[in-house]
Amino acid sequence: MQGTTRRVAVSVAVALVCLSVVGPALGAAGQAHSGGQPSIDGGGAIANAQAPPGFQSAVDPDAVVLRAAVRDDGTAAWTVAFRVRLDDENATAAFESVQDDVEANETAFTEQFATGMKRTVASAEDRTGREMALENVTVTASKERLPQEYGVLTYRFTWTNFAAADGDRLRIGDSLSGFFLDSESSLVLAWPTGYERQSVTPDPDATGNGSVTWRGPAEFGPNEPRVVVAPGGGSGLPTTLLAGIAVLVVAVAGAGWLYRSRGGGTDAPGESGAATESAAEGAATRGAADDDATGPVDADGTGGAAQVDDGPPEELLSNEERVIRLLEDNGGRIKQQQIAGEFDWTDAKTSQVVGSLRDEDAVETFRIGRENVVALPEESDL
Missing domain, CATH: 2.60.40 (Immunoglobulin-like)
Incomplete structure (x- = not known):
């Protein structure tokens, strides 16, 4: 060496440990323990210095x-x-x-x-x-x-x-x-x-x-x-989950205050009728406003213009998450050059991000002609 x-x-x-151990195993086609000693050149490539008689091909x-x-x-x-x-x-x-x-x-x-x-x-x-x-x-x-x-x-x-x-x-x-x-x-x-x-x-x-x-x-x-x-603070819960719980608590507290402020709480004697009427008028007004905001109600009882949650905004995503979202938006498959153009990345940076996703088995890459193609695993037929 x-x-x-x-x-x-x-x-x-x-x-030496991490690379030479596999050398005789994969390089000697199954005769790793027969006595051949591997060597590593300056670039880290594997060579079998004493290939056993049954050696056929290196992998x-x-x-x-x-x-x-x-x-x-x-x-x-x-x-x-x-x-x-x-x-x-x-x-x-x-x-x-x-x-x-x-x-x-x-x-x-x-x-x-x-x-x-x-x-x-x-x-x-x-x-x-x-x-x-x-x-x-x-x-x-x-x-x-x-x-x-x-x-x-x-x-x-x-x-x-x-x-x-x-x-x-x-x-x-x-x-x-x-x-x-x-x-x-x-x-x-x-x-x-x-x-x-x-x-x-x-x-x-x-x-x-x-x-x-x-x-x-x-x-x-x-x-x-x-x-x-x-x-991380001893809670054992991810930061994003804690933030979500905090938002939910604030929303519930706000709803309770709104309910009480509009007469939803216990009324004084003699005022229950007026309070009920006021609450009914408020509900009718809110219902009309809701209809205006969401559009007509479909046959299944749901609003015809329900909002779709597209997930976190782009600026909060990692580079790898941005690539995954882009793949999902394009049917699960896209040319690597299109990724570089979409995010204004250099070829080197694009290759680095795609390589990271490939190492984590989040994407697959293959070639069509001279083009590198990136695909979600479930979308790849290779």
Whole structure:
């Protein structure tokens, strides 16, 4: 392995673990544990230096998704998923061979992964001063439709004390200082429910409900990545839900005041008739006004001009949400160039936003001629 492009030791170790482990598995068509040792060149590509006799074809992963879900004690549940698009017979046959090998000898895969990953955890332990451990390493190989068919080799493990618990805050990322992502990889850091993000560096490529995502190629600095989160006030309810409850309370209180002010409350003796008459006149007046506002009543008893809730205004949406809304408004499918024109984005920014949605399986992309097309999963027939 040539390490000239990896300035930080942990980035070399993590890249080796996360990429070389899949090399023999996918590159040797199911002979990952037969003794061939993978190597990584300066650009992060996978090569099998000692291909076994049965080696037929190499299948490089189309995407590598690394996700760390941090608990409130700083321990993280990790998932490393290698996705291979099964778009031809060779790729499908190679991955099915991997499935057979995983089923026949899962331990061979997990032991190889754990050996490299333990070195990474030990390096992070020395640098941060926190006692850490690698636990519960498992592996699965399955086919999934996203909606295209992919072969997915997934490693799961627990990394104790991955993040620093500082009082009621969690400081996430120091275990990965200087981490390197190649162009096919993405890193997701997630935090517990009830916590809110206070700071993040560098700026993520995408934000989700309780997570941030960076996509490669990217090389983090010596103090990156970093995410600081803290409990969000102790209510456990999302801010938007609390705001909705507050609006509802105000509306109910206002309705009660209006009812009482128009005579809906208890009347004094001798005034009930006048109050009732006044209330009836008010109701009739309001009914006429309502008819004028909503138009004629349909046969089903509903107003003919009922208002439609179009959701939150455009300026309150994230870039990803704006793309999803645009897709929904255009039948679930649109050319990528049209997205750039609609929002006056550069091609690079458009590709970044679409890539984030694709990583989250929110959209699918494909080509028609020379055009890139973006589609909602349920609208794609690929």
